Amino acid sequence: MKYVIGIDLGTSSVKALLVNELGEVSLEVSKPYPLYHPKPGYSEQSPEDWVKQTKEALAELIERFDGEPGDIAGISFSGQMHGLVLLDEEYEVLRPAILWNDTRTTKQCEEIYETAGKERILSITKNPALEGFTLPKLLWVKEHEPALFEKAAVFMLPKDYVRFKMTGTIHSEYSDAAGTLLLDVPNKKWSKEICGIFGIKESLCPPLLESHGLAGTLTAAFAASTGLSPETKVFAGGADNACGAIGANILAKGATLCSIGTSGVILSYEAEKDLDFGGVVHYFNHGKEDAFYTMGVTLSAGHSLSWFKEQFAKEETMEQLLEGVGDIPPGAHGLLFAPYLTGERTPHPDAMIRASFIGLDATHTRTDLARAVMEGITFSLNESIEIFREKGKEIDTIVSIGGGAKNPAWLQMQADIFQAKVVTLRGEQGPALGAAILAAYGSGIFASLEECAKVFTSYKDEYVPNPERSEQYRKLYALYQKVYPQTRELCKGLMEFR
Template sequence: MEYVIGVDLGTSAVKCLLLDRAGNVVKEAERSFSVMRPAPGYSEQDPDDWVRGTVQALKELSTVEGDVKGISFSGQMHGLVLLDGKGDVARPAILWNDTRTTNQCRFIEETAGLHELLRVVKNRPLEGFTLPKLLWVKENEPQLFEHASVFMLPKDYVRYRLTGEIATDPSDAAGTLLLESRTGEWSKNLLDLFGIPVALCPPILPSDEKAGNLNAETAEETGLIEGTPVFTGGADNACGAIGAGILTPGDTMCSIGTSGVIVSYEEDADVDYEGALHHFHHAVPGGYYAMGVTLSAGHSLSWFRDTFAAGESFDHLLQEAATVPPGANGLLFTPYLSGERTPHADALIRGSFIGMDASQTRGDFVKAVMEGITFSLKESVEILRSKEKTIDTIVSIGGGAKSDAWLQLQADIFGAEVVSLVTEQGPGLGAGILAATGSGWFSSIEEAAETFIRYGKRYSPGAEAAAAYEKVYTIYKQVYPNTRLINEQLYPFRKGGNDA
């Protein structure tokens, strides 16, 4: 038997999938990581923990008899890994959810100009991106920055350790705020403007191109064959989109995990969302994707469960909400527990329950949370539609795709047919598709996806529910502008805020 391996390097764990030629998951292995938070707003990991976890998981997969023809990667975006002159890690990786770089973001915007940034890199400077992290290190750890030899994204460091070769791909490079959208190359103007040597930037290779071969050390540690081709891979959202079949114009995906994203395929490098949505290179050669983000999607529901229904299952809570009508009996929830990204790039805003009264039950609150998460994601869908994109079908993955009731709710709120997947493996499957394509099993990523992806049940909008949700959605959109100032005034009283 012949196999490929898709490695999905997440924030909390690395998951490796062993896939056969039909796209079946023959075996999977996972290893968890911890996150270091040495100061408020800081979020770091030891990159060598990623390597150890990946090697252990690959060793577990190698027990299956057969030949592994290729390995590829999906990885958490934006994280900064710096290597010193010896090729060793210079400091802990600064992760995508680290928020220490607000001052650097303002500096970037003031120095380069927001209009120019949106023209060149298609994105606003946000704390999550890599460029602000580089500038933070340059300002706060100048000796370390001066002696750094190269920066990497997380998956690229793991691949480097497995192969000895340094590279990144367009989809991860796009998340640095340094990649010219039109050319797909590092922006010399931005590098010069911020004093970043071009030599610090890794070479950029296509996501399905071979970036190296498995070295002898890794082969011995994992039980895999030395020289096994290792392909470049892509950013987690790009690989998740491949794993959901988001490969042609108009294809759109909703993913509800801890955060929530709406991803839609783009073929135009010049489409202008004026910074309202992210615009990144896809892992599909020549493709792009637009992305909106809800920071606390599934996290809102898990927060509610942990706070008000500790020990109870999500299934039980969703059953309580199943019979609640649209509008949750007059209750609204905004999922701004950690601030918001789309369409309100606001770090200070916080969530609200609006319309509480003594007649409402816990099921009403659960339904309001589900609706609020989906309303927030609908705002991204509406931005896409405002550019005359036809969004009539949405592939749903993540925790929100594990409930028939929530899938139907998505269809009703989005006003689109919602499609589930038979077997959902997300970014790991996308990485496997890149490995299968790079290994020559298929002539294109699209052809590989036809074999590897299997669609499940479809959910159509109900006319009565959809009409009701349009009315509630109109009310929902009024909550942010009417609570923004209140939340700013409450900020000093929060844990971790300034003294009241």
């Protein structure tokens, strides 16, 4: 029996998943690491924390494994996107990593458009200049830490740094590079034009591999510290959303994913490299070779519900909080919630907008409010689906993963609002499973990514739209769409009182 390991380097922890060639999860280990906020809007981590905890997770995995280290054919990665790790000529880390959720770079995003023009940026990168992306972070370091910037020899993305410490080789891959604002996404190469415009040395950009491409084998030291064989092959891996898509078998035209975690994602497979969404949604390279995906993001999806629980049901479980929401009719007895707790991304890239309940009165119960929060999150995600449909995409089946797939009432709500069949996965493991699939394909255990995904994934439950509720939600959705333009200026004005 051959095995593979999928490593998911998240924002709060690293997860290592051991999977056999039948797609069965044998072991799982997770290790946390801290997140630092030295100033308002700053979000940083120590790259060495990632390496230390990944090493410990793998060591525990191997200690508990009842097979031989040589049975493990390969390792691959999923990782948080956009983070900036800068290395000097000795490949030492120059500063803490600046993460995807760091918002210090608003000024740099404005300068990117002023210098290169929005249309030119979109034509090359297929994505707008947002604070989370890597190029604005590089420009911030160049402006605020110029001496350090001059020492930089190469930049890396989070998972790529961990892989470098495991193998001694420096690479990135297309799905993660697509989130830097430095990649020519359709042509799969670093953009010389963008590097030239912004004074970024081309040598700062690491060599590129396919997601299933071989990056190397483990160094003797890393193998010894974990119990793995130094012959273990290590593959490039993919961005977390790309790996989440692979782990949900989003590998063919028409396949669409709804992922509700802290943020929420609607992701749809694309075979075309030259579709134009005008930057309203993200357009990234997939972890599948020569494929792409479009993606809309709700910044505070699951976070809205966890915030509500923290404020109004702190001592209860999430199941207790949501008990009875399925008995509340669509519209939560005349209540709307806009989930803009930390701003919004799609289709409103607005860091200043804030959340609101609309229609609240003395008859509403806590269960009504919980239902409204769930509906508001789903309405926000539906805005991305509507953008896709307006471009002619057919979306009839959606795979739902994450927190939104754990509650039957919410799954039915998704089917009714999205007006599409919603299915769940049997044994959902998220991006770590996608990384394991890349390792299994890269190792040659399977002849194709699709063949491996069919073995490693299967569907469990199915929810179909209820025509009556879908019609009610169609009317409610039209009201929801009025909330953002009506509250935008009000929220900006209120910021001075914070």
